[in-house]
Amino acid sequence: MRLSQSVIATLKETPAEAQIASHRLMLRSGMVRQTSSGIYTWLPLGLKVLRKIAQIVREEQDRIGGQEVLMPTLQSADLWKQSGRYDAYGPEMLRIQDRHKRDLLYGPTNEEMITDLFGQVVKSYKELPQLFYQIQWKFRDEIRPRFGVMRGREFLMKDAYSFDASYGEARKTYQKMMLAYLRTFQRLGVRAIPMVADTGPIGGDLSHEFIILAPTGESGVFYDSLLEEKDWLQTAVDTTSSQDLHRFFDELTHHYAATDEKHDTQAWSLVPAERQREGRGIEVGHIFYFGQKYTQSMGVSVNGADGAPFFPEMGSYGIGISRLVGAIIEASHDENGIIWPDEVAPYKVVLLNLGNKDEASLALCEKIYAHLSELCLYDDRNERAGVKFADADLIGYPWQIVVGPKGAVKNTVELKRRSTGQKEEISVENLLARFSSNTLK
Structure with a gap:
């Protein structure tokens, strides 16, 4: 969605x-x-x-x-x-x-x-x-x-x-x-x-x-x-x-x-x-x-x-x-x-695009969303980053994928676990592999 x-x-x-x-x-x-x-x-x-x-x-x-x-x-x-x-x-x-x-x-x-x-x-x-x-x-x-x-x-x-x-x-x-x-x-x-x-x-x-x-x-x-x-x-x-x-x-x-x-x-x-x-x-x-x-x-x-x-x-x-x-x-x-348990969250993942006008960010978000659409809510609004982060934490999706212009150039994203606040930089290929194998915990 x-x-x-x-x-x-x-x-x-x-x-x-x-x-x-x-x-x-x-x-x-x-x-x-x-x-x-x-x-x-x-x-x-x-x-x-x-x-x-x-x-x-x-x-x-x-x-x-x-x-x-x-x-x-x-x-x-x-x-x-x-x-x-x-x-x-x-x-x-x-x-x-x-x-x-x-x-x-x-x-x-x-x-x-x-x-x-x-x-x-x-x-x-x-x-x-x-x-x-x-x-x-x-x-x-x-x-x-x-x-x-x-x-x-x-x-x-x-x-x-x-x-x-x-x-x-x-x-x-x-x-x-x-x-x-x-x-x-x-x-x-x-x-x-x-x-x-x-x-x-x-x-x-x-x-x-x-x-x-x-x-x-x-x-x-x-x-x-x-x-x-x-x-x-x-x-x-x-x-x-x-x-x-x-x-x-x-x-x-x-x-x-x-x-x-x-x-x-x-x-x-x-x-x-x-x-x-x-x-x-x-x-x-x-x-x-x-x-x-x-x-x-x-x-x-x-x-x-x-x-x-x-x-x-x-x-x-x-x-x-x-x-x-x-x-x-x-x-x-x-x-x-909210901090939803994975099994009952409305969406397991929220995809946050911080480069609303950046072509590389837009393209990378579309690629990720095409693979994760069944699990994912894509925040594609033309809003400030602070608004998107605040709404993501408020609604409580278990995972946040953050895409920005700097990472898009390197084909990387930031992955955040809502329950712990832990963040990691990860390549898009590894991200999609981890979600598809259902190994994210």
């Missing part, structure tokens, strides 16, 4: 409503624009990041046998009345009526709808286990939306739902999903610590939140520092067998980590004082096991091996995809702007 032909609406000044780094930087870098309270339009750069995060999430769900579906944003209130949650959920649920006076709601979550769907298509224990997921927009009518996409009213979410024949099998699915989440966050370039959490309106008696530590987080957190020192994410990637997974899960949950809602002062006192850590964190994922809460209340059963019907065990598993955009920025930025 050529910057002169694109809509990347950067801002020099920080909007007054932006209170935290991610909100400021998303507005200033031209990723989103607010349309109403807690609701945003995603502009081209922001949408690219959103889609890359969604694709990584999708690949890891597919890896553990998830089947992707797409359920409606509008749900029948009858399903929620059947489960008993329609009146209990609270004012965050947007309730509406259609022209026939039928009660509908804009879905904040989909346990009822997926349970109803499961009951229509699965009839026997032989068809278990089943794992469904979707990536879909949701709405929760927050009383005070703030912090940009971190606590908006409309948000993009991956929600998954499992059905198993027994508690033991359901627990294995829960552990398998925890592993998938750790792999997902590793690929996204963030460290998320699983913490025992409150189940909230979802229900159930087993729940973990995945928390990215950040001072702007909405949750107070208490955890054993060993969870930071040990490379849990790499351990998760290396875990393959069910026995290894079980050992990993037991070891992980052996170390104290909890949000303030589930903080146990007695258990906390058993953690050595030098390893006690307190802070705040951003929730980016939440998993629940809640047994037969929905299958039983909605009368959804399958036939067992003896022919008698039974209610399957369920779990649900959410990742806030749009929230992750903000959370990654909170975890990875500096005073100049």
Whole structure:
């Protein structure tokens, strides 16, 4: 993409409503624009990041046998009345009526709808286990939306739902999903610590939140520092067998980590004082096991091996995809702007032409761009070098290729790594070879 032909609406000044780094930087870098309270339009750069995060999430769900579906944003209130949650959920649920006076709601979550769907298509224990997921927009009518996409009213979410024949099998699915989440966050370039959490309106008696530590987080957190020192994410990637997974899960949950809602002062006192850590964190994922809460209340059963019907065990598993955009920025930025991990950056490379009227610079930029166009945003604007550098740092492309008249004569460019600031002079041939072989780190 050529910057002169694109809509990347950067801002020099920080909007007054932006209170935290991610909100400021998303507005200033031209990723989103607010349309109403807690609701945003995603502009081209922001949408690219959103889609890359969604694709990584999708690949890891597919890896553990998830089947992707797409359920409606509008749900029948009858399903929620059947489960008993329609009146209990609270004012965050947007309730509406259609022209026939039928009660509908804009879905904040989909346990009822997926349970109803499961009951229509699965009839026997032989068809278990089943794992469904979707990536879909949701709405929760927050009383005070703030912090940009971190606590908006409309948000993009991956929600998954499992059905198993027994508690033991359901627990294995829960552990398998925890592993998938750790792999997902590793690929996204963030460290998320699983913490025992409150189940909230979802229900159930087993729940973990995945928390990215950040001072702007909405949750107070208490955890054993060993969870930071040990490379849990790499351990998760290396875990393959069910026995290894079980050992990993037991070891992980052996170390104290909890949000303030589930903080146990007695258990906390058993953690050595030098390893006690307190802070705040951003929730980016939440998993629940809640047994037969929905299958039983909605009368959804399958036939067992003896022919008698039974209610399957369920779990649900959410990742806030749009929230992750903000959370990654909170975890990875500096005073100049965003520092995107390579896997989710809107473009891996920005090509900066500092010789706007220099024929050699123009020709060299065209050559580089022709080879790297799939990875690259070409800043071909007739702007001062300072403006181009400032925008490149603000938006946070992982790599900057700087072309100027002096280097163009020698067929060399400057290559800068955004995360470290390290620079090197490199020939164009070596540059293209390194990118084509995907060896840049």
